[in-house]
Amino acid sequence: MQASVTLDRENRIGQVDKRIYGSFAEHLGRCVYGGLYEPGHPTADEEGFRGDVLELVRQLDVPIVRYPGGNFVSGYRWEDGVGAKETRPKRLDLAWRTTEPNQVGVNEFVRWCRKAHTTPMMALNLGTRGLQEALDLLEYCNHPSGSALSDLRVSHGEREPHNIRVWCLGNEMDGPWQMGHKTAQEYGRLARETGCAMKMFDPSLELVSCGSSHTGMPTFPDWERETLEHTYDMANYVSLHQYFSNADGDTPNFLAGALETERFIRTVGSICDTVKAKKRGKKDIYISFDEWNVWYHSHKSDDNSMANRPWTEAPPLLEDIYTMEDALVAGSVLITFLNHADRVKIACLAQLVNVIAPIMTKTGGGVCRQTIFYPFLHASAYGRGVALRPNVTSPLHDTKNFTDVPYLTAAATRNEETGEVCVFAVNRSLDQPLDLTCNLKGFEGLTRGEHITLCHSDLKAVNTVDAPDEVTPRRALFTPDGGVSSVRLPAASWNVLRYSK
Ligand code: AHR
Secondary structure: OEEEEEEEOOOEEEEOOHHHHEEEOOOOOOOOEOOOEOOOOOOEOOOOEEHHHHHHHHHHOOOEEEEOOOHHHHHOOHHHHOOOHHHOOOEEEOOOOEEEOOOOOHHHHHHHHHHHOOEEEEEOOOOOOOHHHHHHHHHHHHOOOOOHHHHHHHHOOOOOOOOOOEEEEOOOOOOOOOOOOOOHHHHHHHHHHHHHHHHHHOOOOEEEEEOOOOOOOOOOOHHHHHHHHHHOOOOOEEEEEEEEOOOOOOHHHHHOOHHHHHHHHHHHHHHHHHHHHHOOOOOOOEEEEEEEEEOOOOHHHHHHHHHHOOOOOOOOOOOOOOEHHHHHHHHHHHHHHHHOOOOEEEEEEEOOEOOOOOEEEOOOOOEEEOOOHHHHHHHHHHOOOEEEOOEEEOOEEOOOOOOOEEOEEEEEEEOOOOOOEEEEEEEOOOOOOEEEEEEEEOOOOOOEEEEEEEOOOOOOOEOOOOOOOOOOOEEEEEOOEOOEEEEEEOOOEEEEEEEEO
């Protein structure tokens, strides 16, 4: 099969906000305890943070990490997680039926972020709590000193304010599973009150208003319209979540899933603009796609354990082991974000370690890069600068839920500092390679090419701590010929084409 990508350096979508390579760490399963934090582990530092995990997070170059939930945050009392560790209470986390030891809280997380070369994105509990507790946490974190809560932080050993810039006004408040689930009117009103008060403290904070938990929600898309009519003046982003599943074993349909992401972004983007027009507003509302991933491998075992499990600390939950085909879905979602760089400014791969994550650990043992680690690594490393609008031609096919699905999905970036141009491409065909012609118009002197490929003869192949290198990328050099180059994309593959001087 033949396909082509044509790029014009003047045809720009917009600047890539590096925060689209964000992630998420929830107090859930072994993400925090046994993932980020495991005192006594051979690689743990003096604070108990696993050094092997920190090393892989730094490799991924994740600019922002959402914390502490997720569903967990809707029952969380942040005060439990500060002060002397031995006095912190154990609490029942109803969201995941787990005992929370509170040995990691906001101060530990911010210190972990510094070590991981990232920044925190703090979610607030608007489920069982509200405006006052949100303001208290903000004062504790961001006020320098001279008030009760900022001085409390200083007394906890944190002299400098954390200066957290991005705050989520609750989590998935449209979901009946959420503690304190609300109607759009109830949530919109609470989020607005909370956001307005937070901006009285600091108008430069960036606030995220909850959007829909997924496109199948009965309240989607009215939820976005109704809530944004309340929150337009103080919110900067609306948050979207989406998880992908191949539970029915229909791989072509699964690989087309990012078309749904595309529709989701377009629909919510148009609602943001409609509300802006209605408000006679000047500012745009952007999208924070702050939970996305493949999530289904662990569903069966988790359903059983949720019902029968006694209350324990950090049980293994949502520990999906990712396959080669999952990496293709992850890659095509990243491509979709790049192609909407003008609207999607933050995105968080859910989650970072152990819980539906690119990084898996063994408690007391080693660590591994899951298959989805690689498309994320490549996009984060090379997909920076300006997103260019690719003109793509590709053969099409139909799947159960989608018609006219292109076998080739692609995005492109130009790094203005290095001059490097990158094309990111997934070949969705399960059995045919794609002969891809890339035509780079008006880019001078790009004489060196590198083709990175991730593929495997078995779409169900996985990496594990014991066999960590079953699915790994390979690299090959090529010479672009006068702006035109032809490369072969193997069947069912993730590809990065790097063009440099
Ligand atoms: O990421 C796992 C869970 O998925 C989060 O806690 C919740 O926000 C979503 O439903």
